[in-house]
């Protein structure tokens with residue numbers, strides 16, 4: 343039996359003779375990290391956390407082997423031990439011994455304070471790294487609570503586009519990433535989220551990640567996918583309405599204009615490409631590779647036709663779900679986008695924008711992936727109410 347392909351690259355290798363028969367979802371979630379040199383998520387052993395939080399709970403450090411003369415030296419610095427009540431030492435240096443004791447007490451106090459302070463700092467660092475930024479996040483590009491009119495950061499283009507046919511005036515020469523909260527209203531986001539909810543309520547993955555692709559009809563069900571349009575036939579007309587599809591078209595058009603403006607290209611040179619899908623992610627454990635949405639990937643590698651990727655978020659980070667932030671991965675300085683309903687995040691699809699999604703820890707996260715190609719041969723029509 344042939345192994346189930348996990349991504350476009352594996353599908354190509356298997357050479358499926360009927361591209362339309364391929365499980366579309368196999369192109370949706372990436373194969374895995376493209377490079378072995380990617381920063382690995384940092385995890386903190388629980389024992390370390392406990393040790394840092396509870397003074398004295400750390401396992402005793404192994405005692406160094408006795409070494410002459412160092413190991414014995416501290417004993418000579420202290421007062422000489424004499425039989426109790428003999429008073430020999432006191433008689434010899436009474437005032438200096440009292441001072442010594444006071445000095446030792448003071449030092450002990452200082453050391454205790456210092457140790458406690460260090461433990462608190464260490465514990466804070468460990469908690470922060472285990473709960474929040476699980477892969478060395480250094481900077482938040484877009485906070486959930488801020489309303490960004492348009493933030494754009496240019497980054498040098500990778501060479502990924504050279505391996506594909508170039509379309510001057512469209513294929514990225516200027517690369518980067520942008521976030522805007524003013525293109526799609528929260529009300530529109532809520533309406534489109536309801537479309538996602540009703541579609542996904544017809545199925546849903548056994549694992550934590552489900553998709554619904556209104557163009558191809560792919561819908562996660564259990565450990566598989568069905569074609570919604572074939573599976574539900576005419577009943578689909580009672581589930582979705584023409585307004586739902588009109589809403590998708592409006593959103594797509596607005597996002598297309600935003601991308602064209604940000605990258606200084608004509609909107610008419612961009613074509614919607616596949617897959618375009620709603621995603622619903624919760625904290626249920628993954629059951630198949632299709633549920634593993636968190637791997638770092640490059641969209642141009644994963645999906646092939648993508649030149650510009652956009653994500654429209656339909657729920658709020660820390661209100662509807664925890665974890666699940668989008669992370670642009672950069673050496674030593676990852677950048678996060680915290681999802682917010684109505685927030686559009688867009689970027690050129692090459693490896694200049696290697697990214698991943700943090701695992702969702704609680705709640706449910708909804709988003710739509712809408713991408714554009716410069717190659718008209720890879721363009722698709724808007725999803726339609728058939």
Ligand SMILES: O=C(O)CCC(=O)C(=O)O
Pocket residue numbers: 621641653667668697698699709711
């Ligand atoms: O949902 C997201 O934030 C990102 C999804 C993603 O990376 C993708 O669809 O390729």
Ligand SMILES: [Fe+2]
Pocket residue numbers: 639640641697
């Ligand atoms: Fe992606």
